[in-house]
Amino acid sequence: MNHDKPLGQALREQGVSRRGFLKFCATTASLMALPPSMVPAIAKALESARRPSVIWLSFQECTGCTESLTRSHAPTLEGLIFDNISLDYHHTLQAASGDAAEAAREAAMEENKGKYLLVVDGSIPLGNPGYSTIAGISNLEMLKEVAEHAAAIIAVGTCAAYGGLPHAKPNPTGAVSVEEIIKDKPIVNVPGCPPIPVVITGVLAHFLTFGKLPELDHLRRPLAFYGNNIHDRCYRRPFYDKGLFANTFDDEGARKGWCLFKLGCKGPVTYNACATIKWNDGTSFPIEAGHGCLGCSEPNFWDMGGFYNALSESTMDLSRTAAVGIAVGAAAGAASGLLNRRKKSKAEAAHETVTVKDLQREEKS
Amino acid sequence: MNSMDSSLKVEIGSYNSGNIPPLMHEIRHALRNLLDNDETTTIDLRGLPMAPGEQQQLLDILGKGEVSVQLDALGKSEITESSYAGVWLIIHYNNNKEVMGKFIEITRMPAILKTRTADMEESLAALQVKLEEV
Numbered sequence A: 001m002n003h004d005k006p007l008g009q010a011l012r013e014q015g016v017s018r019r020g021f022l023k024f025c026a027t028t029a030s031l032m033a034l035p036p037s038m039v040p041a042i043a044k045a046l047e048s049a050r051r052p053s054v055i056w057l058s059f060q061e062c063t064g065c066t067e068s069l070t071r072s073h074a075p076t077l078e079g080l081i082f083d084n085i086s087l088d089y090h091h092t093l094q095a096a097s098g099d100a101a102e103a104a105r106e107a108a109m110e111e112n113k114g115k116y117l118l119v120v121d122g123s124i125p126l127g128n129p130g131y132s133t134i135a136g137i138s139n140l141e142m143l144k145e146v147a148e149h150a151a152a153i154i155a156v157g158t159c160a161a162y163g164g165l166p167h168a169k170p171n172p173t174g175a176v177s178v179e180e181i182i183k184d185k186p187i188v189n190v191p192g193c194p195p196i197p198v199v200i201t202g203v204l205a206h207f208l209t210f211g212k213l214p215e216l217d218h219l220r221r222p223l224a225f226y227g228n229n230i231h232d233r234c235y236r237r238p239f240y241d242k243g244l245f246a247n248t249f250d251d252e253g254a255r256k257g258w259c260l261f262k263l264g265c266k267g268p269v270t271y272n273a274c275a276t277i278k279w280n281d282g283t284s285f286p287i288e289a290g291h292g293c294l295g296c297s298e299p300n301f302w303d304m305g306g307f308y309n310a311l312s313e314s315t316m317d318l319s320r321t322a323a324v325g326i327a328v329g330a331a332a333g334a335a336s337g338l339l340n341r342r343k344k345s346k347a348e349a350a351h352e353t354v355t356v357k358d359l360q361r362e363e364k365s
Numbered sequence B: 001m002n003s004m005d006s007s008l009k010v011e012i013g014s015y016n017s018g019n020i021p022p023l024m025h026e027i028r029h030a031l032r033n034l035l036d037n038d039e040t041t042t043i044d045l046r047g048l049p050m051a052p053g054e055q056q057q058l059l060d061i062l063g064k065g066e067v068s069v070q071l072d073a074l075g076k077s078e079i080t081e082s083s084y085a086g087v088w089l090i091i092h093y094n095n096n097k098e099v100m101g102k103f104i105e106i107t108r109m110p111a112i113l114k115t116r117t118a119d120m121e122e123s124l125a126a127l128q129v130k131l132e133e134v
Ligand code: SF4
Pocket: A230, A231, A232, A234, A235, A236, A237, A238, A240, A258, A259, A260, A261, A265, A266, A267, A268, A287, A292, A293
């Protein structure tokens, strides 16, 4: 695979015009939550970016993360990013199998030693190594082997980032995340079950544009996408602020689109971009469809005390979850939303720290 | 309408994120800035929490002006001047007709419409070749 061709030239050879490229850069900046004023700089950097070699390992997973990224049937803008990396190993997508596939992985590792990106989806079982193997190699062994000479690791999906579903109690396979095994490499977590497709490509685009990984939060998630919680950007937030809640899925409050907090919504403790980027062509997201957020981008979300229990009654362990961000009042929430989009690094400043006790108080008042 | 339909009725009109007024203020400031300092502002609509129907409300408020352009590069793009001169709405679609980006650009002419220098240089060379053929 030729990695020497700059991205701009590769795109032009595929018939992408300069206006098309500018459009690509504008939408890329948008998905990376960068201010539109940065588009010319991004265009300049992407024009001359080199295509990185990517090795993608799938461990204990459901293939939903790969589905999320590749479900489109026709070429899309985010597909272009994906097409313009050199995906040298992905056992679900590649034509080669068995020894030939493993040989391709070893060749890519040798050729791009110290420079390739390692993408992982799925958790790693520490119990019996036979729980999950590829070509007879245990997940643990393969991860260590490929990670050794990787430039950086992107853990895609909640399973790779925090253990996810396999890690849910009682965790029969002893599943752990990538960061619990690899301690000496830069790791980016892109959690979600599955993650929003443009978030995966956004991280790749950031790497292509700036040659380094994006700014991360304390759970190693890119701030551009995980800097705000669902609750702060939720359009039902004015109802929460007024204390208007749906109590069942078919009562007056549900019909009027009131807040889903009492129906178990985990939006207040969940950091992700669903409320703004949304799903399925930006059509909607769970809360817009009438169901509370499950908190799928947070560690231990399966064990957060029940999907339909309100946060205030749950027994969930919040110790690894970020301080809950609540903007002060509906109007301030909207205004800080506008600001945050432009001053991403200052996103945290708009947050006040609240505890589950505060939430209980707000709910009662 | 049967009884099933009416029991599922959702009153969309009651949703309101409150984001339209601050956005309209931002557009007004940007237009002032364009007039005073000739500076362009782009607002990315994807970053704003909007209730169902609210984005349409915003577009209705802005209305349609006299210029409407369709670009065909990596899927269609619709570029429309609103009824407020200098306030443009830009919607980028991909080849699947999915919306990839929605922007309001406060400018004399959206950047994507301007012809790039490198394109003109290539055209000049191509024209030269054509002329030699003729
Ligand atoms: S609790 Fe859930 S539904 Fe209610 S405002 Fe917060 S995120 Fe939206």
